Structure formats: C-alpha cells, structure tokens
Amino acid sequence: MSSPHSVSSHNSAESAQRVIAELRELAALTSTPDGAQRLAWGPVWRTAREWLLGKISAIGLSVSRDAAGNLWATLPGASDKTVIVGSHVDSVPNGGWLDGTLGVVTALEAVRRYAAASEHPVTLKLVDWADEEGARFGNSLFGSAAAAGILKVEELRGHADKSGVRIEDALRENGIELDRMPDAHASLKKINAKAYLEFHIEQGGVLESMNKSAGVVLGTFGLQRHMLRFVGQAAHSGATPIHMRRDAFLAAASTALECREIARRHSKPGAGVVCTTGVVKVEPGFVTAIPGAAEISVDQRALDADVLAVMLREAQEASRRFAAENNVTVEWSHLFSIEPRPFNPALLQLCEDSVREITGDAPKLPSGPLHDAAQMVPHMPVVMMFTYSSRGLSHCKEEDTPEEHLEKAIRAFLLLVEKTISLVAHQ
Ligand SMILES: [Zn+2]
Numbered sequence: 001m002s003s004p005h006s007v008s009s010h011n012s013a014e015s016a017q018r019v020i021a022e023l024r025e026l027a028a029l030t031s032t033p034d035g036a037q038r039l040a041w042g043p044v045w046r047t048a049r050e051w052l053l054g055k056i057s058a059i060g061l062s063v064s065r066d067a068a069g070n071l072w073a074t075l076p077g078a079s080d081k082t083v084i085v086g087s088h089v090d091s092v093p094n095g096g097w098l099d100g101t102l103g104v105v106t107a108l109e110a111v112r113r114y115a116a117a118s119e120h121p122v123t124l125k126l127v128d129w130a131d132e133e134g135a136r137f138g139n140s141l142f143g144s145a146a147a148a149g150i151l152k153v154e155e156l157r158g159h160a161d162k163s164g165v166r167i168e169d170a171l172r173e174n175g176i177e178l179d180r181m182p183d184a185h186a187s188l189k190k191i192n193a194k195a196y197l198e199f200h201i202e203q204g205g206v207l208e209s210m211n212k213s214a215g216v217v218l219g220t221f222g223l224q225r226h227m228l229r230f231v232g233q234a235a236h237s238g239a240t241p242i243h244m245r246r247d248a249f250l251a252a253a254s255t256a257l258e259c260r261e262i263a264r265r266h267s268k269p270g271a272g273v274v275c276t277t278g279v280v281k282v283e284p285g286f287v288t289a290i291p292g293a294a295e296i297s298v299d300q301r302a303l304d305a306d307v308l309a310v311m312l313r314e315a316q317e318a319s320r321r322f323a324a325e326n327n328v329t330v331e332w333s334h335l336f337s338i339e340p341r342p343f344n345p346a347l348l349q350l351c352e353d354s355v356r357e358i359t360g361d362a363p364k365l366p367s368g369p370l371h372d373a374a375q376m377v378p379h380m381p382v383v384m385m386f387t388y389s390s391r392g393l394s395h396c397k398e399e400d401t402p403e404e405h406l407e408k409a410i411r412a413f414l415l416l417v418e419k420t421i422s423l424v425a426h427q
Pocket of ligand 1: 088099100132
C-alpha cells in the first residue's frame with residue numbers, strides 16, 4: 001500500500017495558511033461592515049463564484065455547472081472512482097466569513113495539493129452547492145436537494161423574495177430553469193462517487209467548551225416535532241378545591257418536564273439527544289382562572305432513528321399519564337419530522353484518525369443543523385468534520401474561529417482528504 005502521506009503532508013501548515021489568507025480575500029471581496037453578503041442567486045454571490053472560478057482555473061481545471069446551478073471542478077484520476085469535497089459559498093445576509101466558505105476554500109486547497117501530487121489514482125471533485133442557506137426563498141439545501149433527487153419543484157413555483165422577485169426569475173438571471181433543476185440528480189448518479197467529505201464550522205459551542213480545534217461529526221439529527229393540546233375545564237381559582245380541578249396547564253408542564261427526563265435517559269456521550277418545549281399557550285390566560293386548555297410544542301432530536309422513535313413513544317405515554325392524573329384530555333398533532341442521517345463508519349474512522357493525528361484528540365459530536373452532506377447520505381459514503389466556533393456564534397458578522405484552531409482543523413481536514421483518496425484507491 002502506498003503511503004497515505006504521498007500528497008506532501010509535510011507542508012500542510014503552509015496549505016492551512018493559504019486557506020486562511022484566501023478566506024480573508026473572499027471575505028474582503030464579498031462583505032460589508034455588517035458581514036458577508038453572498039446571498040444566493042444575487043450579484044455578490046456571483047462575485048464569490050467568479051473568484052472561485054479564477055482560483056480553479058489557476059490550478060488548470062475546468063468547471064461545469066449542473067442543472068441546479070451547483071458548481072463542479074474535476075481532477076480526473078486513473079480510476080473514475082470519485083472522492084467529492086465541498087460546501088457552499090452562499091451566505092445569509094450579514095453572515096459570517098466561515099460558514100460554507102471554509103469548506104469550499106479548504107476543498108480548493110485539497111484539489112490544488114492533489115493536482116501537484118505525482119500520482120492521481122482516483123478522481124477528485126470539488127462542489128460548491130447552490131443556495132445552501134435558503135435565506136432568500138426559504139428553501140434550504142436547494143442545490144443539494146436537487147442533486148439528491150428530492151427537490152419538489154411544484155412547491156417552489158411562484159415563491160418570491162422580500163422584494164417581490166419570483167424564484168423563477170432569480171434563477172433565470174443565473175441561467176437556471178426551475179423545471180430543469182431536478183436533472184441535477186441524473187448528473188450526480190453518473191458520478192462513481194465513493195466518498196463525500198464536508199468541512200464546516202460547528203455553529204455551536206461544544207468544541208469551544210472543550211477547547212478543541214476539530215471534531216468528528218457523527219451525523220445529522222433526526223427530528224420529531226409535535227404540538228400537544230391538553231383540554232380540561234376553566235374554573236375560578238378561589239372557588240375550586242385542588243382535588244376537583246381539571247388543570248390543563250399542569251398536565252402540559254409535567255409532560256414538558258418528563259420529556260427532558262426522557263432525553264437525559266437516552267443521552268450517550270458523543271451522541272447526545274435533545275428535547276425542547278419552545279411554545280406554551282394557556283387559555284383563558286388570566287391570573288384568577290384555572291387553565292382550561294394548554295398547548296405545548298415538543299421538539300425531539302436524536303441521531304439514531306430507533307432512539308428517536310422510543311423517545312416519541314415515551315413522550316406520548318407520559319402525556320396520556322399526566323392527562324389522566326389531571327383529569328384532562330390530550331391530543332397530538334404532527335408538525336414536522338426529518339430522518340436522522342448517520343455518517344459512514346469507515347469514513348468516521350478516517351476522520352477520527354485525522355483529527356487525532358493533528359490535534360491529539362478526536363471529540364465526536366452530532367450536528368444539530370442540517371448540511372448539504374445530509375442530502376448525500378442516501379447516495380454515497382459521507383462524513384463531516386467540524387471546527388471550533390467562537391462563542392458558538394454563526395449567521396452573524398461576529399462568527400469566528402481563533403486562527404490557531406482554524407489552522408489545525410484545516411490540516412486535519414486536508415489529511416482526511418488524503419486518507420480517503422488512499423482508502424478509495426485501494427477499494
Ligand atoms: Zn453552512
């Protein structure tokens with residue numbers, strides 16, 4: 001087996017410095033004092049992509065665009081077995097300098113390094129997904145959903161942004177036809193994809209709390225979101241003895257507390273589950289009335305589909321128990337759910353090895369936010385790496401990663417790309 005370090009790991013510190021310098025260059029080109037302004041399908045986003053195109057052509061590679069506007073650069077290898085690295089250059093309005101761009105600019109460096117290597121056993125592709133943020137038309141993971149074959153064109157038709165521009169027109173300005181976007185799926189299927197790797201800032205405070213530069217992302221959370229409506233009887237707060245009450249709020253409150261216990265019971269190190277009651281409505285809602293009705297939201301998330309299903313069932317049982325105890329009824333209505341997307345075990349191992357080799361440790365964490373990577377899970381082996389986010393802040397101009405952490409994490413990700421190329425070459 002050839003050395004996994006054949007792609008000049010010795011100067012990865014220099015590579016990391018170049019990535020950071022290029023990130024600052026792109027930020028300067030596409031930001032105002034309020035932050036990054038690379039809103040998808042708009043002029044600043046196009047400027048960011050032109051900048052990227054210039055960098056790619058300087059490596060000597062050509063670029064193609066699929067029917068959904070995703071940008072692809074290909075470095076063909078001896079085999080058509082393909083490793084894909086990427087993320088997105090679009091940002092929310094007044095966004096940060098690292099969200100998405102970190103993954104794209106580091107992928108650019110990975111391609112640059114591979115281009116300079118003496119051997120190219122497999123094909124390496126860079127992808128810049130179009131409109132990951134959904135900040136303009138409310139449809140997150142737009143380009144990657146089209147590539148994954150799950151874009152619902154009918155639901156998008158006629159949508160307009162804040163200034164009244166229709167989605168069809170915004171796309172057309174960029175040479176994209178909404179009706180043809182699903183063709184991107186056929187393009188993806190033509191690729192003999194063996195791995196998709198994505199590098200992103202954490203956008204939360206877990207790595208910072210451990211003072212770790214990089215972490216292995218186990219997958220993206222699955223989600224179950226419901227509204228629960230408890231109905232009892234409103235009555236006078238002075239005249240009604242406790243044992244005669246049908247207090248809907250107390251049943252709801254007990255259920256919310258029990259949901260937290262359910263999440264605690266199912267939490268394991270590195271694969272935490274979470275549960276949130278973010279909405280509480282009480283009727284009639286004045287101080288001298290026993291609540292006759294109460295509504296709460298229950299949002300449960302877990303990385304494991306079976307665990308999520310058990311958490312939901314336990315929450316339903318708890319709500320019925322507390323309803324009975326308070327002599328009220330309860331009804332559940334489904335709001336939204338997403339399947340968990342656990343990442344590939346072999347790539348998780350390579351990610352862990354890479355992070356440990358560079359940083360001395362390899363913390364593991366799930367991803368709360370969705371990413372383009374989640375869309376690729378049904379189609380190829382996938383893994384993500386996260387880096388430290390200062391104060392857990394993202395989608396704002398304060399978004400940052402201290403340079404010493406950024407440098408290490410970039411090196412760890414470049415090492416992951418090398419290890420993955422080596423793994424795929426020997427498959
Ligand atoms: Zn992002």
